[in-house]
Amino acid sequence: MYKIIVLAKQVPDTRSVGKDAMKADGTVNRAALPAIFNPEDLNALELALEIGDRFPGTRITLLTMGPVRAAEILREGMYRGADAGVLLTDKAFAGSDTLATSYALSCAIRKIGDFDLILAGRQAIDGDTAQVGPQVAEKLGIPQITYAEEIISLAAKTIRVKRRLERGFELVECPLPVLITAHSTAPDCRPRNARRLMKYKRATTLSERHSASDDYLASHMEKSYLAITEWCAKDVNSGLVQLGLVGSPTKVRQVENIVFQAKESKVLTADDADIEWLMQELIARHTIG
Amino acid sequence: MNNVCVYCEFEEGKIQDVSFELLTKGRSLANQLNCKLEALVLGEGLAGIETEISKYGVDILYIADDKRLCPYTTLPHTAVAVGLFRETKPQIVLMGATSVGRDLGPRISSSLTSGLTADCTNLEIGEYEDKKTGRTYENLLYQIRPAFGGNIVATIVNPDNRPQMATVREGVMKKEIISETHKAEVVRPDINQYLREEDLVVKIIERQVESSKINLKNSSIIIAGGYGVGSKENFNLLYELAHTLGAEVGASRAAVDAGFTDKERQIGQTGITVRPKLYIACGISGQIQHIAGMQDSAMVISINNDANAPINKLADYVIQGNLENIIPRMIRYYKRNIK
Numbered sequence: 001m002y003k004i005i006v007l008a009k010q011v012p013d014t015r016s017v018g019k020d021a022m023k024a025d026g027t028v029n030r031a032a033l034p035a036i037f038n039p040e041d042l043n044a045l046e047l048a049l050e051i052g053d054r055f056p057g058t059r060i061t062l063l064t065m066g067p068v069r070a071a072e073i074l075r076e077g078m079y080r081g082a083d084a085g086v087l088l089t090d091k092a093f094a095g096s097d098t099l100a101t102s103y104a105l106s107c108a109i110r111k112i113g114d115f116d117l118i119l120a121g122r123q124a125i126d127g128d129t130a131q132v133g134p135q136v137a138e139k140l141g142i143p144q145i146t147y148a149e150e151i152i153s154l155a156a157k158t159i160r161v162k163r164r165l166e167r168g169f170e171l172v173e174c175p176l177p178v179l180i181t182a183h184s185t186a187p188d189c190r191p192r193n194a195r196r197l198m199k200y201k202r203a204t205t206l207s208e209r210h211s212a213s214d215d216y217l218a219s220h221m222e223k224s225y226l227a228i229t230e231w232c233a234k235d236v237n238s239g240l241v242q243l244g245l246v247g248s249p250t251k252v253r254q255v256e257n258i259v260f261q262a263k264e265s266k267v268l269t270a271d272d273a274d275i276e277w278l279m280q281e282l283i284a285r286h287t288i289g
Numbered sequence: 290m291n292n293v294c295v296y297c298e299f300e301e302g303k304i305q306d307v308s309f310e311l312l313t314k315g316r317s318l319a320n321q322l323n324c325k326l327e328a329l330v331l332g333e334g335l336a337g338i339e340t341e342i343s344k345y346g347v348d349i350l351y352i353a354d355d356k357r358l359c360p361y362t363t364l365p366h367t368a369v370a371v372g373l374f375r376e377t378k379p380q381i382v383l384m385g386a387t388s389v390g391r392d393l394g395p396r397i398s399s400s401l402t403s404g405l406t407a408d409c410t411n412l413e414i415g416e417y418e419d420k421k422t423g424r425t426y427e428n429l430l431y432q433i434r435p436a437f438g439g440n441i442v443a444t445i446v447n448p449d450n451r452p453q454m455a456t457v458r459e460g461v462m463k464k465e466i467i468s469e470t471h472k473a474e475v476v477r478p479d480i481n482q483y484l485r486e487e488d489l490v491v492k493i494i495e496r497q498v499e500s501s502k503i504n505l506k507n508s509s510i511i512i513a514g515g516y517g518v519g520s521k522e523n524f525n526l527l528y529e530l531a532h533t534l535g536a537e538v539g540a541s542r543a544a545v546d547a548g549f550t551d552k553e554r555q556i557g558q559t560g561i562t563v564r565p566k567l568y569i570a571c572g573i574s575g576q577i578q579h580i581a582g583m584q585d586s587a588m589v590i591s592i593n594n595d596a597n598a599p600i601n602k603l604a605d606y607v608i609q610g611n612l613e614n615i616i617p618r619m620i621r622y623y624k625r626n627i628k
Contacts, residue, residue: 014437102399126437128559129407131395134363138399143491144363146392160494165388167553168498172362174491249404249450253417253431255443262602263589270610272618278590278606279622287567287588288510288534289627 001057002154002176004048005109007120007136008041008062008077010070014125037073040121042189044182047151048119049081049190054154059083061112065093065104068207074228078200079192084225086112087205090232095245098127102135104243107236109140117159118179122147130181137179145172147183205230292325292349293318294379294452296370297342298389299332300361301498304341306506307385310462312345314412315383321414322428325349327379328473331366333359339475346467351377353480357489360496361389364488367396372483374401379452381430383412386456394456404447405454406432408558410461410581417446430455435558435578442577460506460562460582503537503553509566510536513556513583516543517572517593518612524549526616527571533620539563541579544572557582571612575600592616 012033045062052058062077064070065088074085088108096104109118118137123130130146137144145161152160152171163170164183204212205228233243241247268274283289295315297308312328319326325348330338335354342350351373357365370393374382382397384390386408398405411433417426429446430453436443447453505511512531514524524538531538539556540549556563557579568586573579575591575598583589584603591604592615601607608615 012437097404098395099398099402099404102395127407129395129405130391131398131405131407134392134395135399138367138396144392144396145491146363147388165498167501168496170493170497171495172491172493249402249447250406250432250445251417251419251448253444253446255436255441257441263605265591265601265604265607267596268606268608270608270614270618272622275608275615275618276622276626278608279619280626282567283623283626288623 001055001059002051002116003114004051004058004060004117004119005112005115006041006045006048006060006062006077006082007105007118007133008045008064008073009038009121009124010035010064010066010073011038011124011126035069035072037076038121038124040123040182040184042121043184043186044119044121044180045077045080045082046187046189047148047180047182048117050187051117051151051154052081061086063105063108063112064088065096065101065108068205071205071208071228071230075200075203076192078203079197080190081193081196084229085203086229086231088231088236089205089207090234090243092233092240092243095248096243097248097250098129098131098135099249100243100247102132102139103247104233104236104238105132106136106139107238108231109136111231111236116157116176118142118177120179120181122181122183133179133181140179142177142179143174144179144181145174146181148180149183149185150187200226202226203228290378291380292327292377293322293381293383294327294329294374294377296382296384296390296393297328297330298385298387299330299335299338299359300389301500302334304330304338305385305387305459306464307387307390307457307459309345309464310459311383311385311457312342312347313465314457314462315381316346316467318381318412318414318430319348322380324380327351327377329370329373331355331358331369332361339473343471343473344466344469345464346471347473349476350473351476351478353478355480357484358480360493361393362491362493363392363396364491365484366393367400368483368485368488369478369480370397371400372480373478374452382452382454384454384456386458390456394454398454401450401452403450403452403454404445405456406434406445407456409434409455409457410442410558410562412455412457417448419448429453435581458558458560458562501553503551505537505539505554505556505561505563508537508563510534510569511539511556511563511565511567511583511586512536512569512571513539513541513573514544514549514571515541515573515579516547517574517595518544518549519572521549523612526612530569530616530620533623536567536569541573541576543574543576570600570604571616573600574598575603
């Protein structure tokens with residue numbers, strides 16, 4: 001059995017971005033967008049769950065950093081098979097770049113303590129940087145295997161992984177503990193399990209319970225698994241100067257909505273005459289042929 | 290000290306094109322900053338590599354030729370690069386946004402606590418005023434990239450931490466030989482001072498890497514399909530037109546994500562950047578992240594159902610209608626009119 005930590009991020013669904021998506025200071029206005037479980041983090045969760053299938057007794061802890069609302073993806077992960085969730089939330093984290101994020105996550109991982117494997121998505125769709133996984137591995141001083149497509153074998157303290165490269169693949173072997181990032185070609189995450197949905201649908205963080213009714217709270221007193229761990233910066237012993245905007249070496253100087261240099265376009269129809277004219281024109285100009 | 294350094298990627302017996310493109314960009318940045326251009330190449334079997342790299346105007350070339358550095362694995366390359374950068378203290382480090390660069394870059398940045406910006410589409414030098422402190426910084430690297438799913442373009446700076454690091458995709462910068470006879474000063478650092486036993490724990494059991502059969506970057510005509518193509522089957526229309534015109538087929542990210550075609554064909558910020566003579570965009574709406582990879586095309590034809598698709602603004606010719614109708618006719622009328 002293994003102890004696995006899965007890193008996940010709640011991301012704005014960048015496929016449906018509106019005009020109020022950005023704030024004046026150049027950071028993302030997350031409140032204005034639908035929030036989803038970052039797709040490749042779901043691939044990472046599935047790789048963890050497959051290990052759990054093979055090795056009963058494996059414990060999977062889902063860790064996310066974000067606003068209070070990010071607890072949504074922890075519940076989502078628990079419905080699909082994660083054993084526990086940890087929310088790392090604090091105003092001090094606001095504006096973190098990838099380096100400050102990886103620092104905060106590494107502090108939380110140290111607080112969780114013992115682990116054999118850390119799994120994370122290769123990249124998040126709101127930034128596409130693919131930086132946080134390797135940066136966390138470096139902070140923890142452990143090896144990394146990026147772009148994992150399949151876990152080929154896991155025996156005692158050695159793992160063998162198939163990595164997807166741009167133009168091929170690689171089979172690598174590494175001793176535990178190791179951080180692995182999952183590629184989108186890894187198996188899709190299994191759906192919610194109905195029994196787990198019933199069990200965990202009232203799982204909440206401390207912040208969420210602050211606004212809950214008394215009888216709701218009473219049910220929590222009896223069932224400790226309904227309490228999602230919530231930590232702030234102080235809880236994980238992180239140094240404030242390394243967090244948030246202050247701890248981020250990269251600053252956004254400027255954000256622009258790009259206006260294209262519009263060309264004078266000639267609009268054609270799909271009629272034979274128009275298309276034949278265009279092909280003649282391209283041939284005459286030696287653009288084609 | 291305080292120079293511009295390019296990590297040159299040595300894969301399958303040769304330096305990757307993206308590294309030469311970055312050396313060319315690095316040379317112009319170094320000229321602007323009035324500093325030297327350095328290059329770092331790690332691998333095995335590197336005899337004679339200095340001739341190939343020097344031509345791009347490199348002043349100082351660091352070579353580490355050692356079997357522990359080939360094929361690429363994360364930890365040994367990180368250890369050597371970090372160890373060297375601690376001594377040479379470059380102000381800027383550039384790397385290709387490849388499988389290797391995206392694995393190595395964040396590891397180095399985390400170790401050196403320096404800022405890293407992924408997938409830049411432009412790099413410039415400029416000043417920055419910190420509005421909180423009122424302090425002005427001169428000669429910073431502007432790391433310019435579409436952000437947030439490609440809906441905006443952001444300029445990122447690293448005011449205080451060094452090196453300022455950026456990765457760039459293949460094809461974004463143009464490569465240019467400065468002088469065939471230019472000679473870099475070659476330095477061969479002793480890597481044993483940087484490598485530890487525990488850096489060698491990851492073993493490569495098997496590796497299969499093929500050279501790309503698709504040559505988008507050097508194609509003078511590109512037929513590119515987007516989500517609007519609708520299916521993998523409909524992409525066959527694009528292959529037929531490409532075959533007729535002697536063109537190559539490209540795709541937008543949405544089409545790749547939908548599984549219509551391979552990732553290798555992706556054009557845009559997170560794919561490849563192209564500058565063909567003719568770009569035929571089929572069913573592509575034209576997100577910034579796609580435009581970033583094709584805006585320097587000499588002529589653009591957009592075939593789209595939607596008269597308001599943003600890409601139409603960039604197009605010389607817009608054909609409104611269905612691909613299924615239009616592409617077969619393009620093929621027919623091309624054949625009829627070509628001698």
